[in-house]
Amino acid sequence: GIQVEQSPPDLILQEGANSTLRCNFSDSVNNLQWFHQNPWGQLINLFYIPSGTKQNGRLSATTVATERYSLLYISSSQTTDSGVYFCAASGGSYIPTFGRGTSLIVHP
Amino acid sequence: SQTIHQWPATLVQPVGSPLSLECTVEGTSNPNLYWYRQAAGRGLQLLFYSVGIGQISSEVPQNLSASRPQDRQFILSSKKLLLSDSGFYLCACSWKGGSYGYTFGSGTRLTVV
Known part of the structure; x- marks a missing residue:
């Protein structure tokens, strides 16, 4: 199956800073999602982005399917952005493989 | 849009x-x-x-089982819990077409004591 690697594993920022999270996947995908797991454990769907670029407020994501990576950009970070960010990808199967996540802490 | 209800939120x-x-x-x-x-x-x-009623596939053999008695109901069960069953359990769903990805429930935090 598809292998998914996320980097960095941990990230600490000061409020207002920008950051880029990366997701590499080992094969072509037809589904690529970014999730944010909040401190209460809920996984919130940020982007469904098998290719191209999307933006939602201070967050944006880009997937370059031909080069097998996706990037999540967080601009002007806020303390509420803290949590774990997961990338999940699937190819021929509808079952996604999750990366191990990037743990983000934003200090005030 | 699809909504997932999952309960209880915590369980000991x-x-x-x-x-x-x-x-x-x-x-x-x-x-x-x-x-x-x-x-x-x-x-x-x-x-x-599960892709349909009564159809269950297991990814990892363990002390748990699952059932899907109705189209939009999914149940996780165990006859006898082990300490190692503790964890955060999440239910998720996706459309058959796969065009909109996954949606997760709010999760159940299980502690076996």
């Missing part, structure tokens, strides 16, 4: 007791349904998935 159970966690979906029919477990250290482990 003694070793050897049975378990039943329920997940129901609104806003879609004939979804794919999934049970995940997240242990400390944040990795998400797929336990079971």
Whole structure:
């Protein structure tokens, strides 16, 4: 199956800073999602982005399917952005493989 | 849009007791349904998935079972809990077409004592 690697594993920022999270996947995908797991454990769907670029407020994501990576950009970070960010990808199967996540802490 | 209801939010159970966690979906029919477990250290482990009523596939052999008695109902069970069953259990669903990705429930935090 598809292998998914996320980097960095941990990230600490000061409020207002920008950051880029990366997701590499080992094969072509037809589904690529970014999730944010909040401190209460809920996984919130940020982007469904098998290719191209999307933006939602201070967050944006880009997937370059031909080069097998996706990037999540967080601009002007806020303390509420803290949590774990997961990338999940699937190819021929509808079952996604999750990366191990990037743990983000934003200090005030 | 699809909504997943998952309960209870937290559960403390003694070793050897049975378990039943329920997940129901609104806003879609004939979804794919999934049970995940997240242990400390944040990795998400797929336990079971179902493409239809009565159809269950197990990804990892363990002390748990799953059932899908109705189209939008998915149940995770155990006859006798082990300490190692503790964790955060998440139900998820996706549309058959796969065009909109996954949606997760709010999760159940299970502690086996």
